[in-house]
Amino acid sequence: MAQKLVIVESPAKSKTIEKYLGDGYKVLSSKGHIRDLATSGKFGFGVDIENGFTPTYEPIKGKKKDITALKKEVKNSDKVYLATDPDREGEAISWHLKDALDIDDKDYERIVFNEITKDAVINSFKNARKIDELMVRSQETRRILDRIIGFRLSKLMQSKTGGKSAGRVQSVALKLIVDREKEINEFKPEEYWTIKAIFDNFEANLFGYKDNKKLEIKNEIETKEILNKLSNSYKIENVDKKNKNKSSKPPFITSTMQQEAATKLGFTSKRTMNIAQKLYEGISLGDETVGLITYMRTDSIRLSNDFITPTLKYIEVNYGKDYVGSVKVSKKKENVQDAHEAIRPTSILREPDKIKNYLTDDEYKLYKMIYFRALASLMKEAKTLTTTVILDNNDYKFKGTGTVTVFDGYLKVYSDYEKNEDNVIPDFSSYKTNVLITNKLEPKQHFTEPPARYSESSLIKEMESLGIGRPSTYATTISTIVDRGYVNIKDKKFIPTEIGIETTEKLQEFFKNLINVKYTAKMEEDLDNIATGSIIWNKLLDEFYKEFEPMVKDAFENMEKKEPEKTGEVCPECGGELVIRKGKYGEFTACSNYPTCKYIKKEEKEKKEIVEVCDCIKCGNKIVERKTKKGKVFYGCAGFPKCKEAYWDKPIGKKCPECNNMLVEKDGQIKCSACDYKE
Numbered sequence: 034m035a036q037k038l039v040i041v042e043s044p045a046k047s048k049t050i051e052k053y054l055g056d057g058y059k060v061l062s063s064k065g066h067i068r069d070l071a072t073s074g075k076f077g078f079g080v081d082i083e084n085g086f087t088p089t090y091e092p093i094k095g096k097k098k099d100i101t102a103l104k105k106e107v108k109n110s111d112k113v114y115l116a117t118d119p120d121r122e123g124e125a126i127s128w129h130l131k132d133a134l135d136i137d138d139k140d141y142e143r144i145v146f147n148e149i150t151k152d153a154v155i156n157s158f159k160n161a162r163k164i165d166e167l168m169v170r171s172q173e174t175r176r177i178l179d180r181i182i183g184f185r186l187s188k189l190m191q192s193k194t195g196g197k198s199a200g201r202v203q204s205v206a207l208k209l210i211v212d213r214e215k216e217i218n219e220f221k222p223e224e225y226w227t228i229k230a231i232f233d234n235f236e237a238n239l240f241g242y243k244d245n246k247k248l249e250i251k252n253e254i255e256t257k258e259i260l261n262k263l264s265n266s267y268k269i270e271n272v273d274k275k276n277k278n279k280s281s282k283p284p285f286i287t288s289t290m291q292q293e294a295a296t297k298l299g300f301t302s303k304r305t306m307n308i309a310q311k312l313y314e315g316i317s318l319g320d321e322t323v324g325l326i327t328y329m330r331t332d333s334i335r336l337s338n339d340f341i342t343p344t345l346k347y348i349e350v351n352y353g354k355d356y357v358g359s360v361k362v363s364k365k366k367e368n369v370q371d372a373h374e375a376i377r378p379t380s381i382l383r384e385p386d387k388i389k390n391y392l393t394d395d396e397y398k399l400y401k402m403i404y405f406r407a408l409a410s411l412m413k414e415a416k417t418l419t420t421t422v423i424l425d426n427n428d429y430k431f432k433g434t435g436t437v438t439v440f441d442g443y444l445k446v447y448s449d450y451e452k453n454e455d456n457v458i459p460d461f462s463s464y465k466t467n468v469l470i471t472n473k474l475e476p477k478q479h480f481t482e483p484p485a486r487y488s489e490s491s492l493i494k495e496m497e498s499l500g501i502g503r504p505s506t507y508a509t510t511i512s513t514i515v516d517r518g519y520v521n522i523k524d525k526k527f528i529p530t531e532i533g534i535e536t537t538e539k540l541q542e543f544f545k546n547l548i549n550v551k552y553t554a555k556m557e558e559d560l561d562n563i564a565t566g567s568i569i570w571n572k573l574l575d576e577f578y579k580e581f582e583p584m585v586k587d588a589f590e591n592m593e594k595k596e597p598e599k600t601g602e603v604c605p606e607c608g609g610e611l612v613i614r615k616g617k618y619g620e621f622t623a624c625s626n627y628p629t630c631k632y633i634k635k636e637e638k639e640k641k642e643i644v645e646v647c648d649c650i651k652c653g654n655k656i657v658e659r660k661t662k663k664g665k666v667f668y669g670c671a672g673f674p675k676c677k678e679a680y681w682d683k684p685i686g687k688k689c690p691e692c693n694n695m696l697v698e699k700d701g702q703i704k705c706s707a708c709d710y711k712e
Contacts, residue, residue: 189589225249270423384404408446414442
């Protein structure tokens with residue numbers, strides 16, 4: 034009997050979905066992208082510029098075996114369902130699978146689901162369709178555009194500066210950081226003073242003079258003049274009470290989840306997205322494996338009725354009718370795809386504390402925040418009473434303000450993430466006199482502060498507001514500028530390095546019309562328009578390239594090359610100066626008279642310290658800390674190659690009670706390196 038084949042991106046996802054579908058279905062994983070642009074042709078773009086920017090694709094290194102295996106399964110199947118992620122990148126992966134696996138139009142369907150639950154997966158088959166070619170073209174154009182800009186500008190930076198790379202989005206993000214640093218360096222602080230009157234049970238700040246005219250105190254002399262005019266008597270001039278409503282925030286989208294995880298949980302955007310991916314793909318909860326959250330790459334705050342209806346009922350049952358709120362209406366912003374709904378739990382009944390034992394500490398923290406953000410978004414607003422009192426002292430006006438919560442509303446569940454402390458002020462209506470007495474005055478000197486450096490959270494917020502890049506790419510963009518050495522991180526803030534500033538300045542000197550916020554945001558808009566069919570993809574590329582390539586040629590000819598750094602040493606072969614150069618494998622010291630003199634200084638190799646972790650449970654040798662060629666730490670047996678035991682997570686030298694494989698430690702939790710066992 035011929036089978037029905039379902040192809041997803043992730044192996045973890047394939048296991049979960051296969052359990053849902055049962056007999057007759059086989060679910061396999063492409064393990065992400067299977068093909069990418071080749072590095073052949075002009076400038077290694079893998080794109081035929083002269084013939085309508087036709088791309089040439091080749092299997093990603095190590096994926097030929099996967100493609101061959103999938104082809105075999107396709108031949109043994111009477112129907113293929115392409116179930117890659119529900120976004121443009123997922124659509125493009127489905128197209129590549131169809132093309133690379135030689136699948137006929139009549140033999141496949143494209144299915145999408147926003148959450149990995151049994152109902153969502155099964156229902157997706159009822160709405161099967163064909164691949165959206167325009168969406169694929171939009172993603173393909175983005176990839177070609179990034180390849181052209183990345184290859185040309187990176188080569189330029191490597192030949193002319195100490196920079197390693199440049200790109201359409203990363204260089205604009207770096208420019209934001211560099212521009213902010215310039216603002217800070219050019220900032221001149223200005224002095225100002227405040228005066229506070231302190232009473233027994235509240236405080237009031239000086240804010241105006243006569244007719245509530247705003248008062249600015251610039252120095253100590255002005256402060257003393259005012260203090261000399263003040264008495265110890267304050268007349269209650271006005272008391273105003275206002276009821277205010279405080280609404281909950283909408284459920285998370287990708288960018289707000291990354292921002293909130295950074296500020297509240299201390300997670301980097303990369304860490305947040307990795308954890309969210311696991312929560313989306315499926316977690317074993319003992320008797321079932323299920324995706325705990327909906328798809329985590331989204332820019333829409335929309336919620337489905339399948340979630341809204343049971344959640345409103347949940348609120349009524351658990352908190353009462355008074356806490357039942359209404360649905361947040363999504364105001365359509367520019368550059369918002371609204372392809373699928375907000376990030377939310379797949380079931381409001383999976384309360385964080387009920388499933389805590391099945392999650393790592395990080396997974397629990399992020400899931401809990403996502404859960405309560407979505408729950409709070411459907412609850413009533415909090416109600417507060419704000420009392421403002423205006424006091425007069427010889428025509429100088431003081432203001433005191435107090436706020437108390439009358440009804441906690443959504444804060445009933447969201448107070449861990451949004452503080453709302455009461456600031457009680459007296460009920461002045463009960464006072465027998467309208468005159469208050471105090472001799473306690475607190476004058477204080479201040480200086481204006483420069484704008485704050487970007488944190489990861491504030492940079493993501495800025496990029497989103499400016500329309501730079503896509504929320505799904507923010508984590509990669511930030512990782513790139515850090516990994517390239519363009520910025521350092523101090524106190525969780527980005528500080529541009531010398532090479533980061535130099536790279537930005539050189540790009541602005543020759544590419545200021547392209548590497549800027551306005552152009553990058555406009556390009557994002559144009560890429561969106563390709564998906565709707567209002568812009569032709571290769572026409573956009575042609576117009577861009579005709580403007581871009583002459584700029585690149587000009588930069589190669591006229592950009593001043595950075596002189597290599599001198600070491601102060603003399604070349605033993607020709608007497609020239611030794612300098613630090615950069616090569617394929619890093620920096621090295623060589624003669625400045627190259628190529629006439631080809632002397633290269635031999636560096637003394639540092640003795641590698643061997644870090645022993647534990648005993649190998651297979652052969653008794655030591656498990657030691659090692660590094661891959663790219664510097665990633667892993668743990669392997671010292672008896673290699675006879676014993677090939679190796680782990681990405683730190684082993685603890687104990688066997689799993691269920692399968693006898695090594696137990697490892699990850700994110701503070703002990704788990705098995707081979708099965709689902711967790712302590």
